[in-house]
Amino acid sequence: MLATLIIVFREVIEAALVLSIVAAATKGVAGRHKWLVLGVLGGIAGAALVAIFAGAISDSLEGAGQEVFNASVLFVAVIMLAWHNVWMSSHGRELAAEMKAVGHDVSVGTRPLYAVAIVVGMAILREGSEVVLFLYGIASGGVGASGLLLGGVIGVAAGAALGFALYFGLLNLSTRHLFSVTSWLILLLAAGMAAQGANFLTQADILPSLGRAVWDTSWLLTESSLVGQLLHTLIGYTARPSGIQIAFYVGTIVLIGGAMKLYGDARAQPKPGNHAPRPIA
């Protein structure tokens, strides 16, 4: 039961952290619950489907199907996180001001909430399908169903508790800080996911590794430790990153950060008229 608990917990925390960060980042937006729930349910349904078709996925693309699939899921999430952050950098200030003025949720019609739903769905789909396969393996190995169920339930609950802790911790921040902190978290989350996606493509022999382990900090912190795994999920910590992982990590930060700066600066002018209009590239 303990083994089940630990492994389920480890899979669940990754999805739970992603969910808690995007939930905190969308604080105060009317209709976000609907989208978050949609993302969770869609992710669970997708996880079951992926688990059922795991064999077919693995066998596709000459045996590289699983890697390409995982990389695709990660890259879709990266694009959605990028979109969310760029949107927030241009609308975050007015959103925060409006929330402060009206004191309750504001509805921003154009906000890309589906991007948030997709991010949550992708995170749950990836981790959830592993949980399903793992539990299936245990179940067919003859471990008592009650021990399996109990371990699984406690594992999910513990992972969810960690997610809630992060979520409520973030909500303690003032609205203005909340948006900048979640923007940073999402930026690093996206960079870590991009690096992980690149690693899957290296494993599939599609991308070169550009150096198998450029540095090695496993003496300090391994990814298999709990702290190492949390940092792996949150900021993409990798003890032995390959060259291509570093390139994708830095590239993602530069691209998303650059887009945020570009759109953030262009829209952050207090009122048109007071300043000379900026040329929009």
Add this chain to the structure above:
Amino acid sequence: MMMRKFLPAAVVILAMGFAAPAFAEDPVMVEISIKDHKFDPAVVDVPAGKEIKLIVKNLDATPEEFESTELNREKIIGGGRQGIFYLDPLKAGTYPFFGEFNQATAQGKLIAK
């Protein structure tokens, strides 16, 4: 555009083919089985400094996730299926791997010499 991108690669490949056939060596094949949630063999000697093609055959009926942080690899291998891993040349050393779904028993390592 295509030529500009591929020409250098083509030149390198041709040069390797003509000048140094030793570089065009096939990767070293290494095969490991998973049976009863254990690796067989659990300790594998591999040559350092050579590309390796690692084939992991899962003879169990249940899925296993082959994982190694040292090798930077992770992949679920379904019951009765196999997974293939291409590894860049390794430095001499020990590279542990494990089956994430059965960590109590599924432990092994590559020793590069």
